[in-house]
Amino acid sequence: MTETNFIHAKIWGKPMCPYCDRAKALCQKEGIKYTYHQLDEDFTREELLEMFPNARTFPQITVDDIHVGGYDDLFKFIRTHIYLENHEE
Numbered sequence: 001m002t003e004t005n006f007i008h009a010k011i012w013g014k015p016m017c018p019y020c021d022r023a024k025a026l027c028q029k030e031g032i033k034y035t036y037h038q039l040d041e042d043f044t045r046e047e048l049l050e051m052f053p054n055a056r057t058f059p060q061i062t063v064d065d066i067h068v069g070g071y072d073d074l075f076k077f078i079r080t081h082i083y084l085e086n087h088e089e
Contacts, residue, residue: 007033009074012048013059016041019071022060026071030078031064 009032013020020036027034037043039058052060052067061068061074066075 009034010062023071
């Protein structure tokens with residue numbers, strides 16, 4: 001597991017959501033601290049749409065309070081960050 005320079009990820013998910021589970025597992029694998037918020041326990045659909053007006057899928061994820069999108073977007077975001085870290089001069 002590599003330690004990243006990310007401060008914190010936040011995942012807004014729902015029960016029985018495989019991509020929500022994948023997002024949590026990816027954060028754990030990459031050493032990213034995260035907070036998981038679950039629909040109908042920690043937030044409502046209305047609150048989700050206030051935070052992310054264009055959201056149509058779960059999960060919705062932010063890294064350091066920047067909205068990156070869903071699981072696939074998080075995966076790309078992390079890969080890009082790791083590539084850039086490894087190629088800095």
